[in-house]
Amino acid sequence: MGLFDRLRGESDPRVAFVGVDGVPFSLLADNPERFPNFAALADEGSAGAIDSIVPPESSACWPSLTTGVNPGETGVYGFQDREVGSYDTYVPMGRDVQATRLWDRVTDAGRQASVLNVPVTFPPQRDVQRMVSGFLSPGVEKAAHPESFRDELDEAGYRIDVNAKLGHADDKTEFVEDAHETLDKRFQTFRSVLDRDDWDLFFGVFMTTDRVNHFLFEDYERHGGNKEAFLGFYEAVDEYVGKIRESLPEDVTLVVASDHGFTSLDYEVHCNAWLEEQGWLSYEDDDHEELGDVSGDTRAYSFIPGRFYVNLEGREPDGAVPESEYDSVRAELKADLEALEGPDGKPVADRVVEKEDAFRGDHDDIAPDLVVVPTHGFDLKSGFTGHDEVFGVGPRNGMHSFDNASLFVDDPDIAIDDADLYDIAPTILDLLEVDYTRTEFDGASLCK
Numbered sequence: 001m002g003l004f005d006r007l008r009g010e011s012d013p014r015v016a017f018v019g020v021d022g023v024p025f026s027l028l029a030d031n032p033e034r035f036p037n038f039a040a041l042a043d044e045g046s047a048g049a050i051d052s053i054v055p056p057e058s059s060a061c062w063p064s065l066t067t068g069v070n071p072g073e074t075g076v077y078g079f080q081d082r083e084v085g086s087y088d089t090y091v092p093m094g095r096d097v098q099a100t101r102l103w104d105r106v107t108d109a110g111r112q113a114s115v116l117n118v119p120v121t122f123p124p125q126r127d128v129q130r131m132v133s134g135f136l137s138p139g140v141e142k143a144a145h146p147e148s149f150r151d152e153l154d155e156a157g158y159r160i161d162v163n164a165k166l167g168h169a170d171d172k173t174e175f176v177e178d179a180h181e182t183l184d185k186r187f188q189t190f191r192s193v194l195d196r197d198d199w200d201l202f203f204g205v206f207m208t209t210d211r212v213n214h215f216l217f218e219d220y221e222r223h224g225g226n227k228e229a230f231l232g233f234y235e236a237v238d239e240y241v242g243k244i245r246e247s248l249p250e251d252v253t254l255v256v257a258s259d260h261g262f263t264s265l266d267y268e269v270h271c272n273a274w275l276e277e278q279g280w281l282s283y284e285d286d287d288h289e290e291l292g293d294v295s296g297d298t299r300a301y302s303f304i305p306g307r308f309y310v311n312l313e314g315r316e317p318d319g320a321v322p323e324s325e326y327d328s329v330r331a332e333l334k335a336d337l338e339a340l341e342g343p344d345g346k347p348v349a350d351r352v353v354e355k356e357d358a359f360r361g362d363h364d365d366i367a368p369d370l371v372v373v374p375t376h377g378f379d380l381k382s383g384f385t386g387h388d389e390v391f392g393v394g395p396r397n398g399m400h401s402f403d404n405a406s407l408f409v410d411d412p413d414i415a416i417d418d419a420d421l422y423d424i425a426p427t428i429l430d431l432l433e434v435d436y437t438r439t440e441f442d443g444a445s446l447c448k
Helices: 003-008 025-029 036-044 058-067 102-108 147-156 164-168 173-196 208-221 227-247 271-277 323-339 421-432
Strands: 014-020 046-050 113-118 130-133 201-206 252-257 261-264 267-270 300-303 307-310 349-354 370-374 378-381 398-401 405-409
Touching (some): 014 421, 025 046, 025 261, 036 227, 058 102, 208 398
Parallel strands (some): 014 201, 113 201
Antiparallel strands (some): 046 405
């Protein structure tokens, strides 16, 4: 137990959260001999597969994981969102998250929080102990607070993200080397902050796992040429999680979780190309590049990943579907999506979720009308240009999944059966003994 614990007394339990973006539980559970630290964490604590959210996309998942509420409350639905009453789009950042973050509840309770590399947190908050923003941040200079922490990260050569473009090469050697270097720098910083022992909540995310999965997951799942490189990378992740666990004082509970699962990718599905082919979408001219180029007789359009919007009169600027026809048009679109099959004859949609079944809250005015949770193997894309064919292949061989996300808690009294992403925030607050109102969350504490 560290100096700050002794000064603070032993009455305040603490939590160290380590995020492993996109890591499927089955990967870790099926290979205990390769990942002994995860195996020990499961044996001595609690572990299991959990569900993600709709849609299972990191830009939407991390705001929901860190707030315990659905995108209708966070206001973030994906990597790209639409302005209210407009066809203009934007990439959501930290200030677009409208719900209360877990670490804000901790600081409001008079405790300290260190937050490192969490996606959708740029620009860094000034009201937490220390923060470096994650995915989509422009660089350490603008992503870290306070200034002394920024200088420390800069001197250490901290890296916010892997160079994902390296994964496009046929030879993945340089990409894997870069992934290891990024992972090493992340661990060094995590360990440095953890060892200061001056925090009540440590919240850090390894994002590189998601990157490696996108380019090597099929090699693992289907015994490709890069399988050993993939497993070797995860052995390093396992080693670092084990070192973190060993270093934590007795008053700290370790929580390790992913935001979604992963599976092999067979086909990219270009949803707007399909909508155009089926007569749902049309453009003003042949030079279309974005949503604003759709024509006035468009009845539906799509955003990544698998979000479908009815072009509704009174909601969209050039809405072509009268409100009186909304239900019937949406039902028609849903039926078409449920009938869509890939080149292999498999249904593209595992299920099609209606808006009101997935989203509720003060920010559901930009919610998609339908979300397709795809069958494993179909990765739903939604660009407005560059794809004439509905089905194609790209440089990635792995894709997100709604099922099979991971949760490990170094406490045997955690009930993980039938859990999902929304349960993590209230569970952490319970472990911290920070008060909250049950109805504030879409999930519930897993503490027995």
